[in-house]
Every structure is written in structure tokens, then in C-alpha cells.
Amino acid sequence: MLELEKKERRMLERRVAELEEELKVLGDLRADNQRLKDENGALIRVISKLSK
Incomplete structure (x- = not known):
């Protein structure tokens, strides 16, 4: 039993x-x-500013 427990x-x-x-x-x-x-959000902001 002890071996089984181990x-x-x-x-x-x-x-x-x-x-x-x-x-x-x-x-x-x-x-x-x-x-x-976070990076995706930053890229979206940059693209948004560039497309204005």
C-alpha cells in the first residue's frame, strides 16, 4: 500500500x-x-489621423 501511495x-x-x-x-x-x-489601438489612432 505504501508503494501505491508514493x-x-x-x-x-x-x-x-x-x-x-x-x-x-x-x-x-x-x-x-x-x-x-494596446498596439492595435495605437495603430488605429495613427491610421485615423493619417486618413483625415
Whole structure:
């Protein structure tokens, strides 16, 4: 039984590590998305001024 518990613990620790990595990636993607939205807004303003 103890060996089974160790194996289960290792599996859970691996899963936790995977989820932590996914959270980091998600945070990076959100930051990239916000940066792109900001850049898009700036480009729209420039194009709007140029087309007047």
C-alpha cells in the first residue's frame, strides 16, 4: 500500500507542476494579448489621423 501511495503522490506532484506551468503560460498569453490590444489601438489612432 505504501508503494501505491508514493506512486500516487508522484503523479499528483507532476500534475501540480503541469498546472503551475499552464498558469504561467496563461499569464504570459494574457500579457501578450493586452500588449497587442494596446498596439492595435495605437495603430488605429495613427491610421485615423493619417486618413483625415
